[in-house]
Amino acid sequence: xxxxxxxxxLPDPIGSINDYGQTLExxxxxxxxxxxxxLEGHGLALVYLASWRDPFGNPSVYAHEVFRAWRLPPExxxxxxxxxxxxxxxxxAQLGAKAQGAIPAGPWEALLDRAEVEANRGRTASAxxxxxxxxxxxxxxxxxxxxxxxxxxxxxxxxxxxxxGAVFFIARRVCPRCLRPLRRRESLGxxxxxxxxxxxxxxxxxxxxxxxxxxxVYP
Numbered sequence: 172x173x174x175x176x177x178x179x180x181l182p183d184p185i186g187s188i189n190d191y192g193q194t195l196e197x198x199x200x201x202x203x204x205x206x207x208x209x210l211e212g213h214g215l216a217l218v219y220l221a222s223w224r225d226p227f228g229n230p231s232v233y234a235h236e237v238f239r240a241w242r243l244p245p246e247x248x249x250x251x252x253x254x255x256x257x258x259x260x261x262x263x264a265q266l267g268a269k270a271q272g273a274i275p276a277g278p279w280e281a282l283l284d285r286a287e288v289e290a291n292r293g294r295t296a297s298a299x300x301x302x303x304x305x306x307x308x309x310x311x312x313x314x315x316x317x318x319x320x321x322x323x324x325x326x327x328x329x330x331x332x333x334x335x336g337a338v339f340f341i342a343r344r345v346c347p348r349c350l351r352p353l354r355r356r357e358s359l360g361x362x363x364x365x366x367x368x369x370x371x372x373x374x375x376x377x378x379x380x381x382x383x384x385x386x387x388v389y390p
Contacts, residue, residue, distance in 0.1 A: 216243070
């Protein structure tokens, strides 16, 4: 990976980790190096830049100009953690042509958003490491299932269940002979439902277990 001297407006490249913003301790830097090495095994070159200065006033333009000035290769993934005055940390990235074809855009943008939130909670090192680890998982196992839509099937299942419940309720409260609504009547054996027209009666099921009793529907 070729890293050349940048323009006076931009920082000089010093390797894969350019922590001008002082976001990483030694142990965190070593962990990031391990992830960078793992990504190289998948054909990607992760370059990290942390900075407190943006001469363009636009983090996305800054990342683009750094990528161009440093002459990063097509497989490069430039991640920039930029401190913007009055705003806080911004997490942006610039991908080479080859990297764009290997990284799904939606999940990648979600990783950047989460890194930005984490950084603005005062955990910049954690933000960087989680972003790098998330990128590694994207290229090795793909997006997690929780980010995928379930389609229309949950709605179909709920709809069918609701319809079945409605049919059961109507069947219990409508006369099976003349389809008139049954009326509630109290008796010694419990609650009965009686048709006001044909006198068809729906008795409690426990009546059928009494001596001489008749459970269910009867005239």
